[in-house]
Amino acid sequence: MILFKNARIFDGKELREEVSDVLVAGKKIEKIAETIDVTDDMKVIDLEGKVLAPGFIDLHVHFRDPGFEWREDIESGSKAAAAGGYTTVVTMPNTDPVIDIPSLVEYIAEKGRRAGGARVLPGACISHKRKGEYLAELGLLREAGAVLFTDDGAPVKTSKLLRTALLYSQDVGAIIMEHPEEASLTEKGQVNEGRISALSGLKGFPHSAEYIDIERGIALCRETGAPIHFTHVSTALAFKAIAAAKKEGLPVTCDVTPHHLSLDENNVIVSRYHAVYKVNPPLRSREDVKAAWAAIADGTIDAIVTDHAPWHENEKDLPFQEAPFGIASLECSVAVVLDTWLKMGQPVSLARVLELFTSGPAAILPEEWQKLGHIAEGLIADLTVIDLDESKVVDVSTWKSKARMTPWNGEVLTGWPVMTILEGKIFDKGEDNGSNRS
Amino acid sequence: MNLIEKAVVMTEGDMERILRRIAVEIVERNKGLEDVVLLGIQRRGVYLAARLRSILKETEGVKVPTGELDITLYRDDITTLQEQPIVHSTSIPIDIAGKKLILVDDVLYTGRTIRAALDALMDLGRPDRVQLVILVDRGHRELPIQADYTGRTVPTSKTETVEVRVKEFDGEDKVVICERNGGVE
Amino acid sequence: MQWRHRHLISLEDWTREELEFFLEQADYMEELMNRPIKKVPALRGKLIVNFFFENSTRTRVSFELAEKMLSADVVNWSASGSSVSKGETMRDTAWTLEAMGADAVVMRHSAVGAADYLARKLHRASVFNAGDGTNGHPTQALLDLHAARQHLGKLEGRKMAIVGDVLHSRVARSDIQAFRKMGVEVVLAGPRTLMPLCHEELGVAYEADPKKAVSGSDMVYLLRIQKERQEEGLIPSIDEYHRRYGATEKLMDLAKPDAIVMHPGPINREVEIASSVADGEKSIILKQVRSGVAVRMALLYLCLGGVRN
Numbered sequence A: 001m002i003l004f005k006n007a008r009i010f011d012g013k014e015l016r017e018e019v020s021d022v023l024v025a026g027k028k029i030e031k032i033a034e035t036i037d038v039t040d041d042m043k044v045i046d047l048e049g050k051v052l053a054p055g056f057i058d059l060h061v062h063f064r065d066p067g068f069e070w071r072e073d074i075e076s077g078s079k080a081a082a083a084g085g086y087t088t089v090v091t092m093p094n095t096d097p098v099i100d101i102p103s104l105v106e107y108i109a110e111k112g113r114r115a116g117g118a119r120v121l122p123g124a125c126i127s128h129k130r131k132g133e134y135l136a137e138l139g140l141l142r143e144a145g146a147v148l149f150t151d152d153g154a155p156v157k158t159s160k161l162l163r164t165a166l167l168y169s170q171d172v173g174a175i176i177m178e179h180p181e182e183a184s185l186t187e188k189g190q191v192n193e194g195r196i197s198a199l200s201g202l203k204g205f206p207h208s209a210e211y212i213d214i215e216r217g218i219a220l221c222r223e224t225g226a227p228i229h230f231t232h233v234s235t236a237l238a239f240k241a242i243a244a245a246k247k248e249g250l251p252v253t254c255d256v257t258p259h260h261l262s263l264d265e266n267n268v269i270v271s272r273y274h275a276v277y278k279v280n281p282p283l284r285s286r287e288d289v290k291a292a293w294a295a296i297a298d299g300t301i302d303a304i305v306t307d308h309a310p311w312h313e314n315e316k317d318l319p320f321q322e323a324p325f326g327i328a329s330l331e332c333s334v335a336v337v338l339d340t341w342l343k344m345g346q347p348v349s350l351a352r353v354l355e356l357f358t359s360g361p362a363a364i365l366p367e368e369w370q371k372l373g374h375i376a377e378g379l380i381a382d383l384t385v386i387d388l389d390e391s392k393v394v395d396v397s398t399w400k401s402k403a404r405m406t407p408w409n410g411e412v413l414t415g416w417p418v419m420t421i422l423e424g425k426i427f428d429k430g431e432d433n434g435s436n437r438s
Numbered sequence B: 001m002n003l004i005e006k007a008v009v010m011t012e013g014d015m016e017r018i019l020r021r022i023a024v025e026i027v028e029r030n031k032g033l034e035d036v037v038l039l040g041i042q043r044r045g046v047y048l049a050a051r052l053r054s055i056l057k058e059t060e061g062v063k064v065p066t067g068e069l070d071i072t073l074y075r076d077d078i079t080t081l082q083e084q085p086i087v088h089s090t091s092i093p094i095d096i097a098g099k100k101l102i103l104v105d106d107v108l109y110t111g112r113t114i115r116a117a118l119d120a121l122m123d124l125g126r127p128d129r130v131q132l133v134i135l136v137d138r139g140h141r142e143l144p145i146q147a148d149y150t151g152r153t154v155p156t157s158k159t160e161t162v163e164v165r166v167k168e169f170d171g172e173d174k175v176v177i178c179e180r181n182g183g184v185e
Numbered sequence C: 001m002q003w004r005h006r007h008l009i010s011l012e013d014w015t016r017e018e019l020e021f022f023l024e025q026a027d028y029m030e031e032l033m034n035r036p037i038k039k040v041p042a043l044r045g046k047l048i049v050n051f052f053f054e055n056s057t058r059t060r061v062s063f064e065l066a067e068k069m070l071s072a073d074v075v076n077w078s079a080s081g082s083s084v085s086k087g088e089t090m091r092d093t094a095w096t097l098e099a100m101g102a103d104a105v106v107m108r109h110s111a112v113g114a115a116d117y118l119a120r121k122l123h124r125a126s127v128f129n130a131g132d133g134t135n136g137h138p139t140q141a142l143l144d145l146h147a148a149r150q151h152l153g154k155l156e157g158r159k160m161a162i163v164g165d166v167l168h169s170r171v172a173r174s175d176i177q178a179f180r181k182m183g184v185e186v187v188l189a190g191p192r193t194l195m196p197l198c199h200e201e202l203g204v205a206y207e208a209d210p211k212k213a214v215s216g217s218d219m220v221y222l223l224r225i226q227k228e229r230q231e232e233g234l235i236p237s238i239d240e241y242h243r244r245y246g247a248t249e250k251l252m253d254l255a256k257p258d259a260i261v262m263h264p265g266p267i268n269r270e271v272e273i274a275s276s277v278a279d280g281e282k283s284i285i286l287k288q289v290r291s292g293v294a295v296r297m298a299l300l301y302l303c304l305g306g307v308r309n
Helices: A074-083 A102-115 A138-144 A159-172 A195-200 A207-224 A236-247 A258-262 A265-270 A286-297 A333-343 A350-357 A359-364 B012-029 B044-060 B112-124 C016-032 C057-069 C086-100 C114-121 C138-152 C170-181 C210-214 C227-231 C238-245 C285-304
Strands: A002-009 A020-025 A028-033 A043-046 A051-054 A056-061 A086-091 A119-124 A148-150 A175-178 A228-230 A252-256 A383-393 A412-422 B003-010 B036-041 B066-069 B100-108 B129-137 B149-153 B160-165 B174-180 C047-052 C073-078 C104-109 C126-132 C159-163 C185-189 C219-222 C260-262
Touching (some): A002 A051, A051 A350, A056 A074, A056 A359, A074 A086, A074 A102, A074 A412, A086 A412, A102 A119, A119 A138, A138 A159, A159 A175, A159 A207, A175 A207, A207 A228, A207 A252, A252 A286, A252 A359, A258 A286, A258 A333, A286 A350, A333 A350, A333 A383, A333 A412, A350 A383, B003 B012, B003 B129, B003 B149, B003 B160, B012 B044, B012 B174, B036 B044, B036 B112, B044 B066, B044 B100, B044 B129, B112 B129, B129 B160, C016 C170, C047 C057, C047 C086, C057 C126, C057 C138, C057 C285, C086 C114, C104 C114, C104 C285, C126 C285, C138 C170, C138 C219, C138 C260, C138 C285, C159 C170, C159 C210, C170 C185, C260 C285
Parallel strands (some): A056 A086, A119 A148, A148 A175, A175 A228, B036 B066, B036 B100, B100 B129, B129 B149, C047 C104, C159 C185, C159 C219, C219 C260
Antiparallel strands (some): A002 A020, A383 A412, B160 B174
């Protein structure tokens, strides 16, 4: 049994003002009360007023396993997530082979169970072989344990297929996650279309490319009545469209990444085109970053996801135009969000920020997982402790992830997850420190 | 680097007299001014050469062709210099082949500037002969270089510097000895 | 003035003062080209590697001439890479060169950010950007300034029209930066499909009618139009481009009477520029080439000669 004393509880919706004690027994939250008496069989941890939140959930990570294990694998990824304060992650299926058959879903789930870090929930492909031609066996994939469907890395290839997928997914009980990009407009794109594309001549991702695909999805959602989730939304234009759809009462949800909440195209320019800032969707303008925070404030955004995209240094450390897209950030992502939030003068309530890591993403998951992201007696003890006063430098050399490049390396951030509890067990960050790479 | 003026070596009057004397010597040594070309070494040598030219015009009625030579690109001490060596103009008024070239510089010290000037001249053509006018010889030669016409010889120590000031550039005609920062080499 | 730059990747952080000082030094370097013996020992013993990933005879030769006139040792290295490990090759090659004693690397590469990347990787040697993708070609801008200045004198307050495919042009980007720093008003002309969408970010205006853009200009700068643009569907045909935007004598008559015509070379006769204009009185195209050597000499000398901070 573990007794957490003086915890400031965020239960998934509300952040309490006063502190309480929380008793964890086995895998469950046994009791929550103002004071709980200590007994000999309890390990006592005094949180001294730090926030105790439901274990954070990341709906969008790339663990590169199977097929690209030199970049990351399920074990290193799961541990990285736990080190970063997450207790559940959803893996993207654009591996090699792609996750489009039940046995591969089981592979992910099983390896995740043995990994010793955050819970790994598999995402599966919408289309067979992720080719965008016809549906994969969504029903069987769901039965094998898939929690959402996405062809992420790319948008669903045709409107016809997306409509079919939306209709079918409703019977299967798991949501369609769309990567919003109109591919013909973003061909050969490298950066945001705007200031940086004008200055450098690099081809830009027009904002219309994100907007057009989202309007497509909204129209099909309206027609089919099926829920649709847009991932890593980055432009003010897109947030506006999603807000309007929500106002209309459509089951549209979306998420945003920590990098789109904190960085913009000027970071790329100032860094003299350092590849670490190259990502899809690209870092946008300052105005888009402001719009993202406004979209958090007005409820347009439902969750924060990392879109953790690890690469081997040899693959990522190249001249900007040659480097692949992707930012790795699991182990510092929460700090990036909290630090930015603090530096902006707390534009939204802390509860709102925490919601985006907990109950927000939980609501996107299938019914059996929706209790994640909440704290209540009897629920699974997936917990994250947040210390808003902790200031620490981001140091990739200590990461459990195999990734060794991140935009915030060397930066001091304030506001860190300091303890992760996975099904009642405290994750030990000290053990097997550092690289899992050979 | 702080420079403290220690002594005046030449006044305005001195400079005028010395340049006139050198002008006379030039005419004597070269048996006239035929084929004589003056070449001032940047930067103050250029002004001194111009002065010599006007004195010779006055006394002999001859306009001696006069040019400027920048030797920065020929220096051998580029990597040990404190300041960025800035390049100035080089303009040679006529073909120097077969001419009696007279280099003019303000201070002769280690001799390296003159060596660089000789290298530059080799690349510019083949003069008949090269002579050297120096306003102040301060000793401490590191190469076997000597002046043909010397204004004044002034013994100095290595912590001192000799500053030649000319009206056209510095606002006054004067030669002074300065001491560096408390005499530390 | 204390020269503080070790590399030249972009003219962005050069002050106007530094530009003016530099151009003066280039004037003195040009004088060297008039001498019977075009050589000075200023960079004797320095090893300069011309690292050209992209084909370019003109720029490479221009650099090579500058290097040799300053008595540097020159090694030409061309690499064509299409493999995934291109970057590893570049990084390891860079370190290898430095280990061999290279004092400077002149690099041209098709990737934006390549020169920046190399500068980050080298610990001691200088990097001179001879073109990184569509981003910049700073020595071109310097030679353009040098040549224009020699003809027009003061550049402050003058007007320059840049006509052509600005979207894909590193020459345009660097020139816009450099000429604006010297107080020149720059206006762009050309098909809208070949213009950057947010051109105001570059501090320039766009004029849809090339006649209006050229009207009253002191300098008309023409960019090459490449066949690929027609193939990519950005312009319907080269012929149409020539008719609408080609620099003919008629178009040039709209510029100021003593205006100059410039081009980075090599010219496409009768495409972006009429032969009579290219060879005409207003053209300083060959002067630009001459300035190219002088300017590169000044650059190498200032960055490699003398003590750096």
